Amino acid sequence: MIDSAISPDLPDSASEQRRFAVVGAGSRARMYTRALVSTHAGVARLAALCDTNSTRMAAHNAIAQEHGMGPVPTYSPDSFSAMLRDERVDGVVVCSVDRTHADYICAALEAGCDVVTEKPMTADAEGCRRILQTQRRTGGRVDVAFNYRYNPVHTRMRELLAEGAVGDIGSVHFEWLLDLRHGADYFRRWHREKENSGGLLVHKASHHFDLVNWWIGAAPERVFAWGDLFFYGDANGSRRGTAAGYERAHGSADAESDPFALHMADSDDMRRLYLDAEHEDGYRRDRNVFGSGITIEDDMSVLVRYDSGAKLSYHLCAYSPWEGYRVAVTGSRGRLELDVTESPYTEPGRTDGTPVRGMPAPKESTTSRLLLRRHWREPEEIGVEVGEGTHGGGDVRMLDTLFGTSGTLPTPTHTDGANALLTGLAADESIRTGAPVDVAALLGDD
Numbered sequence: 001m002i003d004s005a006i007s008p009d010l011p012d013s014a015s016e017q018r019r020f021a022v023v024g025a026g027s028r029a030r031m032y033t034r035a036l037v038s039t040h041a042g043v044a045r046l047a048a049l050c051d052t053n054s055t056r057m058a059a060h061n062a063i064a065q066e067h068g069m070g071p072v073p074t075y076s077p078d079s080f081s082a083m084l085r086d087e088r089v090d091g092v093v094v095c096s097v098d099r100t101h102a103d104y105i106c107a108a109l110e111a112g113c114d115v116v117t118e119k120p121m122t123a124d125a126e127g128c129r130r131i132l133q134t135q136r137r138t139g140g141r142v143d144v145a146f147n148y149r150y151n152p153v154h155t156r157m158r159e160l161l162a163e164g165a166v167g168d169i170g171s172v173h174f175e176w177l178l179d180l181r182h183g184a185d186y187f188r189r190w191h192r193e194k195e196n197s198g199g200l201l202v203h204k205a206s207h208h209f210d211l212v213n214w215w216i217g218a219a220p221e222r223v224f225a226w227g228d229l230f231f232y233g234d235a236n237g238s239r240r241g242t243a244a245g246y247e248r249a250h251g252s253a254d255a256e257s258d259p260f261a262l263h264m265a266d267s268d269d270m271r272r273l274y275l276d277a278e279h280e281d282g283y284r285r286d287r288n289v290f291g292s293g294i295t296i297e298d299d300m301s302v303l304v305r306y307d308s309g310a311k312l313s314y315h316l317c318a319y320s321p322w323e324g325y326r327v328a329v330t331g332s333r334g335r336l337e338l339d340v341t342e343s344p345y346t347e348p349g350r351t352d353g354t355p356v357r358g359m360p361a362p363k364e365s366t367t368s369r370l371l372l373r374r375h376w377r378e379p380e381e382i383g384v385e386v387g388e389g390t391h392g393g394g395d396v397r398m399l400d401t402l403f404g405t406s407g408t409l410p411t412p413t414h415t416d417g418a419n420a421l422l423t424g425l426a427a428d429e430s431i432r433t434g435a436p437v438d439v440a441a442l443l444g445d446d
Helices: 030-037 054-066 077-086 098-110 125-138 152-162 205-216 234-240 268-273 275-281 390-402 414-433 439-443
Strands: 018-023 044-050 091-094 114-118 142-145 169-179 220-228 299-306 311-320 323-331 334-343 367-374 380-382
Touching: 018 030, 018 077, 030 044, 030 054, 030 390, 044 054, 044 077, 054 268, 054 275, 077 098, 091 098, 098 114, 098 125, 125 414, 125 439, 142 390, 142 414, 152 205, 152 323, 152 334, 152 367, 152 390, 169 205, 205 299, 205 311, 205 323, 205 414, 220 414, 220 439, 268 275, 299 414, 414 439
Parallel strands: 018 044, 018 091, 091 114, 114 142, 169 311
Antiparallel strands: 169 323, 220 299, 299 311, 323 334, 334 367, 367 380
């Protein structure tokens, strides 16, 4: 439980580096830790860490020490607001388990801090309602880390649509494929439990729903969806003969021959963050994807109607032999099509430790094709290059914008975070009930 908010004694000198605390010290948080102690340390600095697990925080402090910075103070969640005061925190980066986001965001806003939160903004409607109410009352800033907006391919698509390249937008088709390594990874860790993550339609697809909202300049109104656990899970593994006889991969002889197994001992980072930290909280990062207890879906279809009148047909598959996505936006003057291949096929886990057996492979050969098909004209290929670095160059550009070193795109706000989240929550509710869901009804009178 987060302690009650205490207003921090914030520095009033504009020349000082902005002081950030990172809450949630898992693998995703490393991107922010590294930025705050190295590439962006001239304008922002790491002031403190907060997590339930001291070993994981020590692993992040090791990153700081690798870049010539001493270890920063560490805090448990029940001292979160005291940390904001004592460490004179200006901003909080939230990277904790999705269901806890609202608690940290609201406490930080009440304390007068800005917030950068990993997507999704939170994992349920009640948390979304609390964030919106707290932001409205405090006037605080919430930036949502939708890094895919900063991918230059996606930015160019936004520009073309805003310029009216296809006219008034009538429909969007969006198919996203996760391969047998990346897709499987959601079924090994805490994301496999819908209570923690909201499922892939909230955790993963919030990226995709935000892109559509941003591309077409509209907000979702009504949603219908189907979803199943089709491939992963114990029943599917038993029926298809893909199940292996282990609960978690580490120390299991059966896992050695399973291409779905994650071998954390192959990686110093994974060992420090997870294997060495298990004694504190019992969290196991390498569970069997064909084991029991999985409550999220791996195959989902969604229909969305927007306030502009546009419609979206969306599909997310988490067990594809290749990884990438296809988007087509059709309007009154033509159609804009984007095809992206991030991994052309799924290579079984290597045994040389590079990359880590079972972890998603580095996307070193991403290719994209952007094609404009205007009415009565030959197709026109739009030249655009995938950016360097992770997420098609999106992470670097996002960090530059969030931490104030450069960047021309406005950062996604709490409103953008809510629109993406509520699309996924409405889809989950539709799967549960078998009926269409009005998005506004999820927030009640808020």
